[in-house]
Each structure stands twice: as C-alpha cells, then as structure tokens.
Amino acid sequence: MTFTLLLLAVLILGSAAAAALRPNLIHSALLLVVSWLGVAGFYLWAGAEFVAFAQVLVYVGALSMVVLFAVLLTRQSRAELRVDAPAARRVVWAVLAGAAVGGVIGAAVLGTNWGPVAPSAPEVTVRGLGLQLMGAHGAALLVLGALLTSALLGAVVLAAPDRPRKEEGS
Amino acid sequence: MNPLQACLLLSAALFSAGLVIALARSNAILVLLGIELMLNAANLNFIAFWRFRAGAAPATGVLFVLFAIAVAAAEAAVGLALVIALYRHQKSLRLQEATRLRG
Numbered sequence: 553m554t555f556t557l558l559l560l561a562v563l564i565l566g567s568a569a570a571a572a573l574r575p576n577l578i579h580s581a582l583l584l585v586v587s588w589l590g591v592a593g594f595y596l597w598a599g600a601e602f603v604a605f606a607q608v609l610v611y612v613g614a615l616s617m618v619v620l621f622a623v624l625l626t627r628q629s630r631a632e633l634r635v636d637a638p639a640a641r642r643v644v645w646a647v648l649a650g651a652a653v654g655g656v657i658g659a660a661v662l663g664t665n666w667g668p669v670a671p672s673a674p675e676v677t678v679r680g681l682g683l684q685l686m687g688a689h690g691a692a693l694l695v696l697g698a699l700l701t702s703a704l705l706g707a708v709v710l711a712a713p714d715r716p717r718k719e720e721g722s
Numbered sequence: 723m724n725p726l727q728a729c730l731l732l733s734a735a736l737f738s739a740g741l742v743i744a745l746a747r748s749n750a751i752l753v754l755l756g757i758e759l760m761l762n763a764a765n766l767n768f769i770a771f772w773r774f775r776a777g778a779a780p781a782t783g784v785l786f787v788l789f790a791i792a793v794a795a796a797e798a799a800v801g802l803a804l805v806i807a808l809y810r811h812q813k814s815l816r817l818q819e820a821t822r823l824r825g
Contacts, residue, residue, distance in 0.1 A: 554725065554728070557725070557728055557729070557732070560732075561728075561732045561735075564732070564736060565732070565735055565736065565739060568736065568739040568740070568743070568759060569739060571743065571755075572739065572742055572743045572746065572747070577749060577751065577752070580752055580755070581751070581755065584755050584758075584759065587736075587759065587762075588762065591736075591762050591765070591766060594729075594732075594766060594769070595769055595787075598729075598769050598770065598772075598773040599773060600769050600772065600773070600783075600784050600787070602784060602788075603765075603769065603784055603787050603788060603791075606787075606788055606791055607765075607791065610791050610792075610794075610795050611758075611762075611791075614795070615758070615795065615798050618798065618799065618802055619751065619755065619798075619802065622751055622802045622805055622806060623751060625806055625809075626751070626805065626806060626809040626815055642745070642746055642748075643746045645745070646741075646742045646745035646746035647742055647746070649741060649742075649745055650738040650739070650741045650742035650745070651738065653734075653737065653738055653741055654734050654735060654737070654738030657730075657734035657737070657738075658731055658734050658735075661727055661730040661731055661734060662723075662727065662731075666724065666726050666727065666774075666775075667775075669724050669725060669726055669774045669775075670773070670774050670775060670776045673772075673773050674772065674773075674776070674780035674781075675780060676780050676781050676784055680780075680781060681781055681784060681785070681788075684781050684785060685785070685788075689785060692789065696789060696792050696793070699792075699793070699796055700792060700795070700796050703796035703797075703799055703800050704796070704799055706800055706803070707799040707800050707802070707803035708803070710800070710803035710804055710806070710807050711802075711803040711806045711807060713810065714810075
C-alpha cells in the first residue's frame with residue numbers, strides 16, 4: 553500500500569519536474585498530462601473512484617486537448633515551440649519561493665499530531681453521490697452550471713477575432 | 723509517519739512544483755498549467771483528509787473535489803481564451819512583453 557503511494561508520488565512529481573525543465577512547450581504540456589494521470593491514480597488508490605474518473609475525463613481528456621489547441625493556435629513556426637530558457641535570476645528566486653512554501657507546509661504537516669487514521673475509506677456509492685448532488689447540493693449544482701455556461705460564453709467572446717469596425721459616415 | 727502525512731507531503735511537493743513552474747517560466751500557457759497543478763494539489767489534500775480522517779458526512783470530500791474540478795475547468799477555459807487574446811494582440815506569449823498597462 554505504501555509502495556503504491558511511493559510509486560504514484562514518483563510518477564506525479566517526476567513528470568511535473570520534467571515539465572518544468574523541458575524547453576519544448578508541447579513536451580511540457582504532455583508531461584503535465586502524465587502528472588494529472590498520476591493524480592487520478594492517487595484518487596483510485598485512496599478509494600475515490602468517481603473523482604478519479606472525473607479527473608481523467610476533465611483533465612486528461614478535455615483540458616489537455618484545449619491546452620494543445622492553444623499551443624498550436626499560438627505559434628507561427630516550429631522554432632517558436634522552443635521556449636527560450638528563463639533568466640537565471642528568476643529561476644533561482646522561483647525555486648527559493650517554492651522551497652520556502654514547501655518547507656513551511658512540510659514542517660507544519662510533520663509537526664502536527666493528526667490523531668488516529670481511519671482504517672478504510674468511507675463508503676460512497678455513485679448512487680449516493682447522485683442523490684447528494686440532486687438533493688442537498690442541488691442549488692450549488694445549479695450555480696455551477698450557470699458559472700460554467702457564462703465562463704464558456706466569455707471564453708468564446710474573448711477568443712473570437714475582433715470584428716472590423718464599421719466606417720462611420722461612409 | 724502515517725499515511726495521511728505522506729499524502730499531505732506529496733500534496734505540498736506538488737504545490738511547490740506548480741509554484742516553481744508558474745514563477746519561473748515566461749510562457750503564458752505554462753504559467754496557467756502551473757496554476758492547474760497547484761489546484762490539483764489542493765484537491766489531493768481534500769481526498770487525503772476524506773480518506774484518512776473520519777468525522778464528516780461520508781461524501782463531503784468527494785463532493786468538494788467534484789465542485790473544485792468543475793470550477794477549475796471553467797477557469798482553464800477562460801485562461802486559455804485570454805492566452806489566445808494576448809497572442810492576438812502582441813504576437814507573442816512572453817509575459818515580460820505584456821507590459822501595456824505599465825505606467
């Protein structure tokens with residue numbers, strides 16, 4: 553059980569680190585997809601199957617395609633895919649900031665007494681989840697639908713090309 | 723170290739990796755992907771607490787993560803549309819060049 557977690561951690565963190573280091577934009581995007589897949593594996597390991605499937609559908613399936621389309625729409629030549637290496641000073645500061653945040657959170661995690669650990673995952677069936685979503689959390693689900701609709705309409709408006717203005721007085 | 727702590731450490735490391743990507747890279751798409759990685763780390767925390775800490779209603783953590791994933795999808799759609807709009811205006815995705823608002 554712990555070995556599986558270690559394997560998943562290596563997969564998630566290794567692909568994320570590789571994505572941070574690769575100069576090629578498409579390589580980075582695909583490596584991050586591997587990282588998301590590792591997170592879905594973690595959800596399976598923890599017993600949250602429905603969340604794992606949602607993660608695969610939304611992140612690995614849909615979001616990766618949208619990202620790849622954005623990469624392809626915003627390049628002019630093959631050479632442009634190679635992002636030039638960031639300035640050394642920025643990299644140093646970024647790594648310092650990341651290490652500081654990770655260190656603070658890690659110290660807090662290790663220094664806290666978390667009490668007893670539940671031996672098994674809580675029983676959650678898909679039927680139970682659906683009843684919860686439609687019953688107790690119905691209002692939140694509606695708000696979420698409205699949010700998604702307006703966000704996607706806004707995305708279309710933002711990404712659409714500007715219409716040529718009508719000449720006034722002609 | 724109990725398994726809950728291991729999961730939380732993994733989540734903290736993933737968050738740090740996303741932060742480093744978002745701060746170090748200058749391409750707008752990669753910055754957005756770093757932010758997505760940080761969101762994933764937060765979801766990982768929810769699932770870890772749901773799995774290893776009894777107490778709340780059994781479906782709470784799962785529902786929380788489902789809503790978070792949906793909101794993250796909306797955020798990514800708007801973010802990538804902004805990336806495309808940025809590219810149309812300045813013909814480049816380098817964030818150092820997006821200085822039109824500088825006084």
